[in-house]
Structures are given as structure tokens and as C-alpha cells.
Amino acid sequence: MTKKKARFGALPKLNMPKKSHETRKPEPRPKRTVVQDLINKPSPQVHYKTFTEFCQRLSKLKSFQNWNIGTFPDRAVLKQVEIPYVLPKFEIVVDDSLAFTVRVYGCCFPEDHPVYLDYRRTVRNISINGLVKLLEENYSLCCGVDTLEMTSTLFHHVVPMSEGLEEDEQFPHKGYWRVKDCLVVCGKLEQVCSACMEYQKCSGKAKKAKSKHQLTPAHVNAPISKTDPERIKLTMQQQRLRCYELERELNEMRNELQKSSIEVDHELSNDFAKLFDSADNEITPFMNLFWQQQKKLFSSSRTGVRYHPMLIRFCLSLAAKSPSCYEELRKSKVLVLPSQRRLKDYRNAIKPQRGFQEEVIEQLRTETDCYFDVQRYVVLLFDEMKVMANLVLDKTTGELIGFTDLGDPNLNFAVLEKVDDVATHALAFLVRGVCTELKFGLAHFATTGVTAAQLMPLFWEAVCILETSCTVPLIVQRFRTTQN
Numbered sequence: 001m002t003k004k005k006a007r008f009g010a011l012p013k014l015n016m017p018k019k020s021h022e023t024r025k026p027e028p029r030p031k032r033t034v035v036q037d038l039i040n041k042p043s044p045q046v047h048y049k050t051f052t053e054f055c056q057r058l059s060k061l062k063s064f065q066n067w068n069i070g071t072f073p074d075r076a077v078l079k080q081v082e083i084p085y086v087l088p089k090f091e092i093v094v095d096d097s098l099a100f101t102v103r104v105y106g107c108c109f110p111e112d113h114p115v116y117l118d119y120r121r122t123v124r125n126i127s128i129n130g131l132v133k134l135l136e137e138n139y140s141l142c143c144g145v146d147t148l149e150m151t152s153t154l155f156h157h158v159v160p161m162s163e164g165l166e167e168d169e170q171f172p173h174k175g176y177w178r179v180k181d182c183l184v185v186c187g188k189l190e191q192v193c194s195a196c197m198e199y200q201k202c203s204g205k206a207k208k209a210k211s212k213h214q215l216t217p218a219h220v221n222a223p224i225s226k227t228d229p230e231r232i233k234l235t236m237q238q239q240r241l242r243c244y245e246l247e248r249e250l251n252e253m254r255n256e257l258q259k260s261s262i263e264v265d266h267e268l269s270n271d272f273a274k275l276f277d278s279a280d281n282e283i284t285p286f287m288n289l290f291w292q293q294q295k296k297l298f299s300s301s302r303t304g305v306r307y308h309p310m311l312i313r314f315c316l317s318l319a320a321k322s323p324s325c326y327e328e329l330r331k332s333k334v335l336v337l338p339s340q341r342r343l344k345d346y347r348n349a350i351k352p353q354r355g356f357q358e359e360v361i362e363q364l365r366t367e368t369d370c371y372f373d374v375q376r377y378v379v380l381l382f383d384e385m386k387v388m389a390n391l392v393l394d395k396t397t398g399e400l401i402g403f404t405d406l407g408d409p410n411l412n413f414a415v416l417e418k419v420d421d422v423a424t425h426a427l428a429f430l431v432r433g434v435c436t437e438l439k440f441g442l443a444h445f446a447t448t449g450v451t452a453a454q455l456m457p458l459f460w461e462a463v464c465i466l467e468t469s470c471t472v473p474l475i476v477q478r479f480r481t482t483q484n
């Protein structure tokens, strides 16, 4: 290994310190070049320079079979005639500026025809041989479009014929319907040109849309003189169906009215109206609701009535106060009220039993859940009342009800003198809020006149339940006890 030695005056390049983060260097500027002229493309070959040269060369041509050539001072005409058509199949006219025009059975090519565009419509760019060959070999006649109706975008291309297919035909001819910008010719393998093809596609779509439109019934108020009779027919059918449907509904309603309407006599209805009118201002929300419900219930049928929860609550309260009075009110038919049987379903949501019940405590808990501060102060009341001493058999559970019962068997054995005594009194615990509207029956017991020894465990259990489960601080007040 030879040791490299730096030349005097040279900049060091090897083993230079490196940056830990290399920054990208800007792109070097392109080197300047000498501006040069564009290289001239070879100009396309010019076939003919002047019209006279064209005519001279045309007269010398002999390769055209069944082409008639005519030269005039200002134009040259080439025609290919095909029997029995009167008009030439191809006609090429070259004028004195060497521009050419092509006609196919008398129909000119459109200005933007590919043959014109490719050669800039001049025979300078294509020899007449080439043009004839191009037309004969690459193109055939476009058959036009099939149409049943005339529109402004179509024209009729008529080719007269020297003799018709039928002998007595007066003006024998063959006709084609073409689009205005039809290319007249198309490729050998195709039937129609691109413009005609597009028109046919569009018209097919339009026809389909129209037929679809015809299947839809017209608007009821559509002018009859301008609407398609088929659509009017459809509308008529639809309307008849609707009419029938409505008549049926009307009859149903009429029957229903006759069957299940209640006649409210004039006086009663007047009274109601007067009541509502006069009490409009000081009517309470519940009264408003109650009468609205009553109005609704009067008009609805007897079966499957849905009562408002507030109405049910009101009726429960009424029926609890006096069942016979409630029944009287219900039977008088002054008000529509739920039956006692129905109320029973609501009343017995929790099956009542002697002693403290978990469901009842749960109910109290939900009711007092939102209370806070002073709202949580309650009074625990207990009272005993005399009941008829008797035994009753519960049909559903098969239990004999009527014996003394403090809810808990252990307690029964501990404090009752005789367990199989028939109860004569009912002891109830009631909870009332000090600052709230809370009224809650906590529990009831069957006794024969409660003694202090029996009452004490029950009372402290009630206190315990209130303090622990419902977290309601207590003011305990011994309200009144009757001891017989």
C-alpha cells in the first residue's frame, strides 16, 4: 500500500470530516447550449402542381375500369356508374384549385368526412389513383336508419333507378333515411356509419322511455285533449279503484257509527260544553286531562279501551275510599271509568302479605331515591284496628288466612301466646314525609291486640329497614295505639 501524498496547492478530498445529517445539495444548473434552428422536415410529396398537369396525367391514365372521365376548363369529373341506378355510385369532382368533392349516389360527403380531413381535401396530397382505390376498397354505402317518424334531424336520400323491381312502378327509386351529418359511406364490414348508429341508439332509448311513459297513468288534472288516450284509460282505472276503495271505507265507517255510537242527550252535552267553557281559566291540568280522556272514551268503543295512567290512579283512589260509591258512579254512565276487575290488576302488582316485604321496601326505595336533606325526614306511624275475625282460603295459594301472624315464624313462636289464634286486629306501619308528600304503607300484621313485647321487635325492625335500606333519617312519633 502506497501512502498518498497531497500535491502542493490542491484541495484535500479524501477522508474529509462528514456531517451527521447531510443536507441535499441543489440541482446543478443545466449547461448552456448554443441555440440551433429546428431541423426542417421533408415536405410531403406533392402529387400534382397545377390543374393542367392534373388533367394531362388524368387523360393518360388507363387503369380505371368502368369509370367515366370528363374534363372541363374549370373541373374534372370522374364517375363510376352502376346499373340500374341512374346516379353514379361514386362521383369525384376536382376543381381548378385541385380541391376534390366526392358524391355517393348524388349525396355529398359532409365537410368533416375523414377522407377530406386526411388529405386536406386536395389532390396535391393524394394521387387520383390512390383516391379511387381508397373509395372502392375501403368504403360501402351506409344503409341509413330505420324510422317510422320524420324529424328535423333526418333527410331522405333518394336514388332513382332506370327500372323498378315491379314493372308498373312509376318512379322506380331506392330511398334511405339519413341523419344530417351521415358520413354516407361506412367501412366494408359495417352496415351503417357511426353517426347513424348513434342516432339509432338514441332513438331506441327514446322509444323505450316513451313506451314506459305510456304505461304510467296521467295526472288527474292533465288536459284530456293533449293526453294519450291509453294513459287516460289507465288514470280512469286507477281513479275507479280509488273511488271504490273510498266508498267501502265510507260504508264501514257509517256501519261502525250506527253500531257502536252512544247518544249523549242534549242536556248532558250542553252541560259538558258549559262546564268546559266556563272553567277555561281556572281549570286544573288534571281536570283538563280528565275531561279530555272522558271525551275520548265516550267516542271510542267499549272493548279494548286504553285508560290514561292518571285516570287509573284517580279511580284506584276513589275505589279504595268507597267501592260501592265507585260502582254507582260507573254504572250511572255519567263517566266512563275502568271496571273494578281492571283496577284489581293494578292494585295487586305486589301480592300483599303480613310482615315486611322485599318488594314493598324496594318500591319505597325508588320513591325516596331522589330525596335529599330535609326531604329525607319521615314520621313512622303505627296503628291497630279491629277487623272481623274469620278464616279465608286463598284460592291461588291454598293458604288459610286469618291466623295471627307477625310475618316472621321465629318471631311468632317467640312472642305470641298461641300461634293458631284467629286474628282480631290488624296492625299497620305507615311512613309519612315531614317535608314531602310521601305516604307509604310499610307493612301490616295480623294480631289479637298487640302487646308491648310483640310491638317492640316489629317497631325496631321497621326503624332498621328505614335507616338502612332507604337511608331515611327518622323522627319517630308514637301517634296512637288502641289496645283493647
Ligand SMILES: [Zn+2]
Pocket (backbone or CB within 6 Å): 142, 143, 144, 178, 179, 182, 183, 184, 192, 193, 194, 195, 196, 197
Ligand atoms: Zn349514415
